[in-house]
Structures are given as structure tokens and as C-alpha cells.
Amino acid sequence: xxxxxxxxxxxxxxxxxxxxxxxxxxxxxxxxxxxxxxxxxxxxxxxxxxxxxxxxxxxxxxxxxxxxxxxxxxxxxxxxxxxxxxxxxxxxxxxxxxxxxxxxxxxxxxxxxxxxxxxxxxxxxxxxxxxxxxxxxxxxxxxxxxxxxxxxxxxxxxxxxxxxxxxxxxxxxxxxxxxxxxxxxxxxxxxxxxxxxxxxxxxxxxxxxxxxxxxxxxxxxxxxxxxxxxxxxxxxxxxxxxxxxxxxxxxxxxxxxxxxxxxxxxxxxxxxxxxxxxxxxxxxxxxxxxxxxxxxxxxxxxxxxxxxxxxxxxxxxxxxxxxxxxxxxxxxxxxxxxxxxxxxxxxxxxxxxxxxxxxxxxxxxxxxxxxxxxxxxxxxxxxxxxxxxxxxxxxxxxxxxxxxxxxxxxxxxxxxxxxxxxxxxxxxxxxxxxxxxxxxxxxxxxxxxxxxxxxxxxxxxxxxxxxxxxxxxxxxxxxxxxxxxxxxxxxxxxxxxxxxxxxxxxxxxxxxxxxxxxxxxxxxxxxxxxxxxxxxxxxxx
Amino acid sequence: xxxxxxxxxxxxxxxxxxxxxxxxxxxxxxxxxxxxxxxxxxxxxxxxxxxxxxxxxxxxxxxxxxxxxxxxxxxxxxxxxxxxxxxxxxxxxxxxxxxxxxxxxxxxxxxxxxxxxxxxxxxxxxxxxxxxxxxxxxxxxxxxxxxxxxxxxxxxxxxxxxxxxxxxxxxxxxxxxxxxxxxxxxxxxxxxxxxxxxxxxxx
Amino acid sequence: xxxxxxxxxxxxxxxxxxxxxxxxxxxxxxxxxxxxxxxxxxxxxxxxxxxxxxxxxxxxxxxxxxxxxxxxxxxxxxxxxxxxxxxxxxxxxxxx
Numbered sequence: 001x002x003x004x005x006x007x008x009x010x011x012x013x014x015x016x017x018x019x020x021x022x023x024x025x026x027x028x029x030x031x032x033x034x035x036x037x038x039x040x041x042x043x044x045x046x047x048x049x050x051x052x053x054x055x056x057x058x059x060x061x062x063x064x065x066x067x068x069x070x071x072x073x074x075x076x077x078x079x080x081x082x083x084x085x086x087x088x089x090x091x092x093x094x095x096x097x098x099x100x101x102x103x104x105x106x107x108x109x110x111x112x113x114x115x116x117x118x119x120x121x122x123x124x125x126x127x128x129x130x131x132x133x134x135x136x137x138x139x140x141x142x143x144x145x146x147x148x149x150x151x152x153x154x155x156x157x158x159x160x161x162x163x164x165x166x167x168x169x170x171x172x173x174x175x176x177x178x179x180x181x182x183x184x185x186x187x188x189x190x191x192x193x194x195x196x197x198x199x200x201x202x203x204x205x206x207x208x209x210x211x212x213x214x215x216x217x218x219x220x221x222x223x224x225x226x227x228x229x230x231x232x233x234x235x236x237x238x239x240x241x242x243x244x245x246x247x248x249x250x251x252x253x254x255x256x257x258x259x260x261x262x263x264x265x266x267x268x269x270x271x272x273x274x275x276x277x278x279x280x281x282x283x284x285x286x287x288x289x290x291x292x293x294x295x296x297x298x299x300x301x302x303x304x305x306x307x308x309x310x311x312x313x314x315x316x317x318x319x320x321x322x323x324x325x326x327x328x329x330x331x332x333x334x335x336x337x338x339x340x341x342x343x344x345x346x347x348x349x350x351x352x353x354x355x356x357x358x359x360x361x362x363x364x365x366x367x368x369x370x371x372x373x374x375x376x377x378x379x380x381x382x383x384x385x386x387x388x389x390x391x392x393x394x395x396x397x398x399x400x401x402x403x404x405x406x407x408x409x410x411x412x413x414x415x416x417x418x419x420x421x422x423x424x425x426x427x428x429x430x431x432x433x434x435x436x437x438x439x440x441x442x443x444x445x446x447x448x449x450x451x452x453x454x455x456x457x458x459x460x461x462x463x464x465x466x467x468x469x470x471x472x473x474x475x476x477x478x479x480x481x482x483x484x485x486x487x488x489x490x491x492x493x494x495x496x497x498x499x500x501x502x503x504x505x506x507x508x509x510x511x512x513x514x515x516x517x518x519x520x521x522x523x524x525x526x527x528x529x530x531x532x533x534x535x536x537x538x539x540x541x
Numbered sequence: 542x543x544x545x546x547x548x549x550x551x552x553x554x555x556x557x558x559x560x561x562x563x564x565x566x567x568x569x570x571x572x573x574x575x576x577x578x579x580x581x582x583x584x585x586x587x588x589x590x591x592x593x594x595x596x597x598x599x600x601x602x603x604x605x606x607x608x609x610x611x612x613x614x615x616x617x618x619x620x621x622x623x624x625x626x627x628x629x630x631x632x633x634x635x636x637x638x639x640x641x642x643x644x645x646x647x648x649x650x651x652x653x654x655x656x657x658x659x660x661x662x663x664x665x666x667x668x669x670x671x672x673x674x675x676x677x678x679x680x681x682x683x684x685x686x687x688x689x690x691x692x693x694x695x696x697x698x699x700x701x702x703x704x705x706x707x708x709x710x711x712x713x714x715x716x717x718x719x720x721x722x723x724x725x726x727x728x729x730x731x732x733x734x735x736x737x738x739x740x741x742x743x744x
Numbered sequence: 745x746x747x748x749x750x751x752x753x754x755x756x757x758x759x760x761x762x763x764x765x766x767x768x769x770x771x772x773x774x775x776x777x778x779x780x781x782x783x784x785x786x787x788x789x790x791x792x793x794x795x796x797x798x799x800x801x802x803x804x805x806x807x808x809x810x811x812x813x814x815x816x817x818x819x820x821x822x823x824x825x826x827x828x829x830x831x832x833x834x835x836x837x838x839x840x
Binding site for chain 3 (some may be wrong): 186218246247250254299302304305309311314315316317320321
Binding site (some may be wrong): 557558561562563564569572575577579580583584587598602605606609610612613616617620623643674690707723724727730731734735737739741743744 | 753754755756759760762764766767770771774776777778780781782785789790792795797800801803804805806814815818821822825826829830833834838840
């Protein structure tokens with residue numbers, strides 16, 4: 001008996017019940033193990049896409065550089081986009097932390113549908129494999145850009161059908177994850193955990209899951225239509241048969257703009273968890289942050305037309321979408337002000353996770369404010385499809401999602417591995433990444449303003465200096481990312497043993513051992529206080 | 542005793558909520574197609590009317606009745622299962638599957654007739670017609686085709702449910718699989734309820 | 745247990761009544777299609793299809809007996825979402 005109890009409380013990654021090795025992971029329906037499975041795949045994809053990005057920057061280092069020809073460059077930015085968007089940023093936080101952390105955050109032992117959860121992972125893997133196969137077969141890698149715009153995607157000789165089908169499969173995986181998260185939040189919260197006692201990271205994941213459920217089917221059918229159009233020529237997007245290519249853009253962005261919120265909302269939620277912990281203060285405006293997540297999710301679904309200002313859609317649509325775009329800034333700003341207000345008179349501890357969280361707010365604010373430039377109709381005509389757009393969305397996606405997930409990794413690392421990383425290396429990695437990031441992307445705002453179009457493999461001599469500066473920044477950024485990843489990987493087995501609650505968090509996962517056992521709780525925990533109530537905690541530590 | 546809380550049948554509340562969320566995604570999946578349909582019909586009213594005359598109103602009506610009847614028998618299957626009469630429940634599931642087969646057969650004859658008349662995507666005859674008619678048939682084959690795939694999937698789930706019923710894995714206390722298969726089936730019915738007038742009844 | 749979720753269970757009588765209504769509405773919609781009522785026709789067939797769907801949802805899919813708030817509000821959420829997607833797209837289609 002004593003022995004069984006011991007095994008039941010062994011770390012979740014220890015061999016369980018006879019099965020060991022890789023097979024025990026590939027057949028496990030445990031939420032923590034599935035979270036780690038996603039993390040491993042996404043880590044590989046992220047590194048691949050970073051390498052592609054750096055290669056593009058090598059090509060752009062000087063206008064006469066001939067590392068690749070124009071077509072190869074088109075393939076490079078298409079693959080970089082497809083990998084980063086569909087395989088890293090969209091699935092990123094919902095799959096890694098929605099699995100690893102969410103059940104612990106709400107006091108559950110697993111997700112609502114554990115087997116479906118593992119199935120989602122296999123769908124994700126299958127979609128990724130299909131995308132990889134598409135690169136090497138039947139005409140080669142897509143050169144359409146990650147948006148697969150018609151009519152070019154119908155005409156190009158390369159392997160568009162398989163790539164779009166891969167996106168459809170990845171979408172299915174995303175939908176199933178969303179269903180799992182909504183059901184878990186509704187059904188499996190611990191006794192006493194009302195909706196307004198949930199950590200804000202759960203609110204972020206919950207709002208995201210709704211977008212996954214309601215918007216992803218639209219891109220699913222759109223991608224299927226590209227496949228059907230390519231195979232049978234039904235004509236719905238083909239202007240020679242009466243189809244309207246702009247409708248493709250509508251359908252595509254109906255999903256793909258909300259997809260930006262699938263990327264950023266869960267990161268915002270996690271950041272909202274970190275500010276109170278490292279300020280030793282209750283969050284400022286809990287309900288406002290929670291509701292602003294829902295507001296961003298809903299209003300964010302109404303702004304897709306701002307990708308189409310210069311596409312030839314009606315002026316009426318332009319004006320309405322511009323108005324809605326400005327509106328979505330309001331809930332985003334609410335969050336930023338509340339995070340800052342949380343720090344006011346707090347007892348701030350600049351631990352590595354918090355450095356990343358603060359950087360998130362700084363870079364997200366720049367990205368968000370430049371988004372207002374792009375949301376304005378007149379400015380957009382000048383800035384559309386320039387480096388300004390590229391810089392803007394990298395400030396949002398890398399500055400937001402990227403630094404958000406780095407913050408999350410550094411925050412939950414002790415829980416995931418039972419070890420601590422080197423804090424010095426983490427701070428060095430953060431600093432190099434932060435500096436490299438801004439040297440890389442900030443010049444792009446200027447170049448875009450001066451008219452440098454995106455997706456070109458060469459440029460006019462007047463951009464020489466800024467392009468070179470940007471390339472150097474990208475090398476620094478890549479070095480910083482490498483420091484962060486090596487620090488995390490190396491210490492996963494060799495780091496010092498982590499205490500159960502290294503940051504003094506008041507959310508439920510910190511009441512578990514580090515690393516937690518397979519079955520989180522033997523008895524469900526009862527929740528009596530809020531997620532950021534630190535009263536009575538300081539003495540114990 | 543430990544670690545396997547989820548190995549048993551799915552919790553009833555959870556299973557039901559999960560299925561309803563999935564149904565939402567299905568409605569939106571077809572929703573994208575309905576959006577396309579509405580725009581192209583708005584732009585090409587005369588062509589859509591003309592093309593619609595080529596569809597067999599009789600087959601469409603027949604299939605509507607078949608699918609509604611299958612929905613009834615599916616609903617009765619759940620009713621009997623909840624009342625604890627598994628044998629009768631199985632009978633109704635069989636009836637549903639047979640009606641689904643009938644639906645597919647009628648649909649098959651319809652599609653075959655269209656192919657004979659050169660009314661299929663990329664056919665030379667269809668391409669000689671006005672753009673609105675090309676779009677009509679493009680949408681017709683896509684939407685009824687996707688719907689037919691759902692019919693086939695629904696039959697598969699019902700077949701799986703029959704096997705589980707025979708093995709005693711499903712009973713009045715654990716009806717989630719059959720309940721959810723039926724919910725899915727009603728969804729397939731609801732989609733057809735819209736497809737039918739939009740394609741067959743353009744006056 | 746299960747009886748707390750579904751208090752008033754529908755029986756054969758309900759199911760067959762709904763079935764009869766669905767068949768009847770199908771007959772109405774087929775008939776109406778052969779009448780010449782102009783642009784009103786699309787509104788009529790859609791209204792009938794909507795009514796039939798609501799019947800299926802409420803009785804066959806048991807939404808009328810549903811107690812869980814989440815499940816109750818799902819269909820309204822989907823309908824509103826779809827209406828907004830279509831409506832905003834039409835700000836382009838109608839004025840282009």
C-alpha cells in the first residue's frame with residue numbers, strides 16, 4: 001500500500017505503471033505530459049522559423065546579397081509565416097499552458113476530455129507533417145505568403161492544396177483544444193472557485209477558447225474551398241468563373257484577424273497573473289481585466305476588414321472597420337493601465353519572469369499604438385504592405401506573444417521541471433533579446449514610413465544603413481533567444497532543486513509539489529480566497 | 542483506484558457540453574459557405590433561378606422527408622434508451638441508418654443525373670453557361686457534398702453506438718455516445734433544412 | 745440524477761407532433777415556391793426553414809428542457825456571431 005501511494009505521488013514525468021520511455025509519453029492522456037509534448041514540438045518549430053527569419057535577414061543585409069533568389073525568398077517568408085503563425089503562435093499558449101497549467105490553476109486533476117486532448121496533439125502533429133510534406137512534394141513549397149490569397153494561390157504551380165489542407169487539420173486541432181478548455185473551465189473548477197475567483201490567466205485562456213471555437217471553422221472551410229477549387233475548379237474564388245477574390249479575403253480575415261487575439265489574449269492573461277505576484281499586491285481592477293478579455297475577444301472579431309483597406313472593398317466597409325478597429329484599442333488600454341496601477345506602491349521584485357512581463361507591456365504598447373496608425377484609413381494607404389506593418393505585427397506578436405511565453409516559461413519552469421534555471425543567464429538572455437529585438441524591428445518602422453515594401457528580396461540604396469542595422473539586430477536577437485533556450489534546456493535536469501513555491505504565488509498550482517505528481521490532488525482543494533490574496537503568506541516563506 | 546478517473550464512460554454533463562460546442566463549430570463551418578451562397582445569389586439572381594430549375598424538386602422534397610423521418614427515429618432511439626429499453630433503441634438506430642442510406646442513394650442518383658447533363662465543376666457544358674450558373678453548381682456540389690460527408694460520418698457514429706449498445710457499454714445511466722450521435726444527426730438535419738429551399742426552391 | 749436535468753421528458757406524443765409539423769412546413773414551403781410572390785419568396789422560405797430548425801432544436805435536441813445556462817445560450821451566440829460576420833461582409837458587398 002505504502003509503495004503504491006509513493007508511486008502515485010511521484011513526479012508526473014517519472015515512469016508510471018510499467019510504461020516507460022517515449023511511448024509512455026505518446027500514449028499519456030495526462031494534461032501535464034500533453035503540455036510538455038506540445039512544448040517540445042512547438043520549440044522545434046519555433047527554432048526552425050527563427051533560422052528562416054535570420055536567413056532572410058542575411059539576404060537583406062545588403063542590396064547586392066545573393067544568398068537566395070527572389071523565388072526562394074518568397075518561399076522563405078511563406079514558410080516563416082506559416083510555421084510561426086499556424087504552428088507556433090496560434091497553438092502556443094493554449095496548448096502548452098492551457099494544458100500544463102490550466103487544470104492546476106482551477107484545481108482540477110485533468111482536462112475535461114483527456115483522450116480528446118491527446119487526439120488534438122496527434123492532429124497537430126499530423127497537420128505539421130502534412131505541411132512539411134507539402135514543402136518537398138508536388139511542385140514544392142508554397143510561395144503565396146501565409147495568407148494564400150486567391151487568385152494567385154489558384155494559379156501557382158506549387159503545392160498549395162496540401163499546405164491549405166494542413167492548415168485545415170491544424171484548425172481542427174485548435175478547435176478541439178478550445179472545446180476542451182471551455183468545458184474544463186465550466187465543469188471542473190474546484191469547490192469554492194467562482195468565476196471571479198479564477199486566476200486571470202484562466203480568464204485569458206477562456207476568452208481565447210471562445211475565439212478558437214467561433215472563428216476557426218471559418219478558416220477551416222476557407223482552406224477546404226481552396227483545396228476543392230484547386231482539385232475540381234468549382235469557381236467560387238475564381239474571377240474567370242464569376243467568383244469574387246475579395247470574398248476569399250473576407251473569409252480568410254474573419255478568422256485570421258481574431259487569430260491575432262488567439263495569440264495575444266492568453267499571453268495577456270498570464271501577464272495579469274505575474275504582475276500581482278511580483279508586486280506583492282492584489283491585481284488592480286480584476287473584473288475590468290476579466291471583462292476586457294471578453295471584450296477584446298468579441299470586438300476583435302469585428303475588425304477583419306482593416307486588412308483590406310486597399311483591396312478595393314467599399315468605402316462604407318472601410319469606414320466601419322476603421323471605427324471598430326479604434327474601439328478595440330479601449331479594452332487593450334484598460335489592461336495596460338491596470339497592470340501599471342497594480343505596481344503602484346507594490347513591493348516589486350525584478351525576477352526573470354517579471355522582466356519578461358514588463359517587456360511585454362512595453363513592446364505591446366508600441367505595437368498597439370502603431371496599430372492605430374494602420375487603423376487610420378488615410379495613413380494606411382501609405383503604410384499598407386510596407387515594413388511598418390511588418391514591424392507593427394512583430395512588436396505585437398514577438399513582443400507580445402513571444403515575451404509573454406518567455407515570461408510564462410520562466411514563471412512555471414520550476415513547476416514543469418522541478419528545477420531552477422540560472423537567474424543570471426536568464427537576465428543576460430532577456431537583456432540581449434530585448435536589445436536585439438528593438439535594434440531589429442524599430443528601424444523597420446522608419447523604413448516602412450519611407451516606403452520600403454515588405455516581401456522584397458532586395459531594396460533601393462537609400463535603405464542600406466537601416467537594413468544593415470536591422471540585420472545586425474536580428475543576429476543579436478537570435479543570440480539572445482539561444483541563451484534563453486540553452487539556459488532552460490540545460491537546467492531542466494541539472495538545475496538546483498526548486499522549492500514548491502519559488503515566487504510566493506497564491507494560485508493553486510503553487511500549493512502542489514514541484515514537480516507535481518501525475519494526479520494533481522488526492523482530495524480536491526477548496527478555494528476560499530482570491531488568486532492574488534497574499535495575506536498571511538509572507539510569514540510562512 | 543488511482544489515476545484513472547477518466548477511463549470510464551464520459552461524464553454526462555461534460556459530454557453534452559462538449560458536443561454542443563462542437564455543433565457550434567459545425568454551424569459556423571457551414572456558415573462560411575452560406576455567406577458565399579448569399580453573396581453570389583444576391584449578385585446573380587436570374588442565373589441562380591435558372592440553374593435551380595435544373596435540380597429535381599421531387600428528389601429534394603423526398604430527401605427532406607427522409608431526413609426528417611430519420612431525425613424522428615433518432616430522437617426516439619434516445620427516448621427509448623433513457624427509458625431503459627435498449628432493444629427498441631437499437632431498432633430505432635437501425636431505422637435511422639437505413640434512412641440515411643436512402644438519403645445518400647437518392648442524392649447519388651441526383652448527382653449522377655447532373656454529371657450526365659454536363660453540370661459538374663469544370664465540365665465544358667457548365668463553363669459555357671453564365672458565371673452565376675457556374676457558381677450555383679459549384680456551391681451546390683460543395684455544400685451538398687460536405688453535407689453528404691456529414692451524413693456518412695453520422696452513420697459511422699451510429700454504427701459505433703450500436704456496437705457499444707450490444708456490448709452493454711451503453712445503458713440508461715451512460716447514454717452519452719448515443720445522445721451525442723443523435724445531437725450530431727439532428728444538426729445534419731437542420732443544415733439540410735436550409736440547403737433544401739436555398740437550392741431547390743428558388744422561385 | 746438525470747431526472748434533475750430533464751424534468752419534463754417529452755414522449756411519443758410530442759415527438760410525433762413535432763414530426764407532423766415538420767412535414768407540414770415542408771409541404772408549405774414547397775407549395776409557396778410555386779407561387780409567384782416575387783422578392784418576398786426568399787423571406788418566406790427562410791422563415792419556414794428557421795421555424796423548422798427551431799422545432800428540431802427545441803424538441804428533438806431537447807433545448808426546451810435544458811437546465812444548463814451554457815448550453816441554453818450557445819445557439820443564440822452562434823446565430824449572432826454568424827449574423828455579424830455576414831452583416832459586416834455586406835457593408836462591402838452592398839456598397840462596392
